[in-house]
Amino acid sequence: MKPGTGTFVQPGDELPPLTIPITRTLIVAGAVASRDYQDVHHDVELAWEKGSPDIFMNILTTNGLVSRYITDHFGPRAVLRRVAIRLGAPNHPGDTMVLTGTVTEVDGDIAHVRVIGANGLGHHVTGTVTVEVPR
Numbered sequence: 001m002k003p004g005t006g007t008f009v010q011p012g013d014e015l016p017p018l019t020i021p022i023t024r025t026l027i028v029a030g031a032v033a034s035r036d037y038q039d040v041h042h043d044v045e046l047a048w049e050k051g052s053p054d055i056f057m058n059i060l061t062t063n064g065l066v067s068r069y070i071t072d073h074f075g076p077r078a079v080l081r082r083v084a085i086r087l088g089a090p091n092h093p094g095d096t097m098v099l100t101g102t103v104t105e106v107d108g109d110i111a112h113v114r115v116i117g118a119n120g121l122g123h124h125v126t127g128t129v130t131v132e133v134p135r
Contacts, residue, residue: 015073015101024093030061056090062125069099070129078133085127095119
């Protein structure tokens with residue numbers, strides 16, 4: 001459903017962008033919440049040793065942010081049926097990620113949304129989310 005309209009989305013509809021500041025706290029909290037204790041997500045010196053300029057966001061945090069982007073748009077009745085994402089440029093502290101989405105297909109109560117999350121280095125995440133919104 002389009003928020004506040006009572007009508008479902010159409011192919012080609014664009015979701016409003018969501019801007020997310022990438023903070024050190026967001027990166028570390030996301031890693032801890034998802035039980036990903038890999039050092040590159042919380043220890044800058046070990047990240048440097050592994051060739052990264054800083055700590056970086058894990059895929060589980062990115063997945064959660066993409067899911068939030070879709071459910072914030074489609075509302076509390078939205079059910080994510082499939083989230084298929086691929087990581088690209090890392091999200092480092094001090095950058096900003098902007099999520100954008102375009103509806104690519106609609107079949108009844110199901111919409112397929114192409115999602116891109118871009119930061120200062122390029123595309124951090126690309127993928128497709130399948131969402132069901134019961135009418």
